[in-house]
Amino acid sequence: MGKIIFLDVDGTLCNEAGRVPESAKQAIIKTHENGHDFFLCTGRSKAEIPEEVFNLPIRGMISAGGGYCEVDGEIILHEVFDAIELKKLVTFLEENAVEYYLESNQGLFASKNLKQKLQSLVLNGTPKDSIEGQTKLQDITWFLDLLIEDHTQIDYEDVNKVSFVNQTVSYEKIHEKYDGEFYMLRSTVPIFGPDSGEIGIKNITKKIAIETVIQYLKKEKCDTIAFGDGHNDLSMFEAVELRIAIGNAQAVLKEAADIVTLTHDEGGIASALEELHLY
Secondary structure, three states: OEEEEEEEOOOOEOOOOOOOHHHHHHHHHHHHHHHOOEEOOOOOOOOHHHHHOOOOOOEEEEHHHOOOEEEEOOOEEEEOOHHHHHHHHHHHHOOOEEEEEEEOEEEEEEEEOOHHHHHHHHOOOOOOOOHHHHHHHHHHHHHHHEOOOHHOOOOOOOEEEEEEOOOOHHHHHHHHHHHOOEEEEEOOOOOHOOEEEEEOOOOHHHHHHHHHHHHOOOOOOHHHHEOOHHHHHHHHHHHOEEEEEOOOOOHHHHHOOEEOOOOOOOOOHHHHHHHOOOO
């Protein structure tokens, strides 16, 4: 019987440069041809997923940390923020000089100084006009190009996640204020810094979304596998039968895994799929 394989994106399917290693591409294609189905299971929103990922034989996706589920092109779950509460959250972030971007299926909407902040974090003191500086910026150009700064385009009733890039107040301050109202996680993007994070809709997690997909497909938990790398994948691991941590995963996820494979760039996804005789 075919397996349902859930793939985290950042740090798992995609490497630090945001690219899918060729080994993973070929292994996913061969595994799909062998009768198994792949689903993305990511904190990214749909608008943030690169074309090379969509070009893979992916049957569906869980995005926005579980707020959006799509199977065979059909939306089976889509949770969004209450517009009034979202605007209050945005006001709080702006009053505390915390940069952010609002995530919806229509696009990623950036705060006023977010692009400048991200460039500064990536450069980390390297002159912007130097060869080294330009090389560093190339790695995030794809993401900067996605960010929309025209706030007149925002539909506040279609936002399913908020990510914040923060060096001004402690993560704990934001967590204390909003964790009961929303679902909060620390960011898994290293350059964002330890006080950055993600704010999602309360009671929406990767676990709940995977269970929704499994039920929709009339499958069983025993048919499921997940690949992940970060602490935000712990809830994903709770929902599946076989849990695989990529070699560059955080220690907490490796401890929760059934298998620890190689890193993304070392061919971790391909190696695990081959060892499981899925292609």
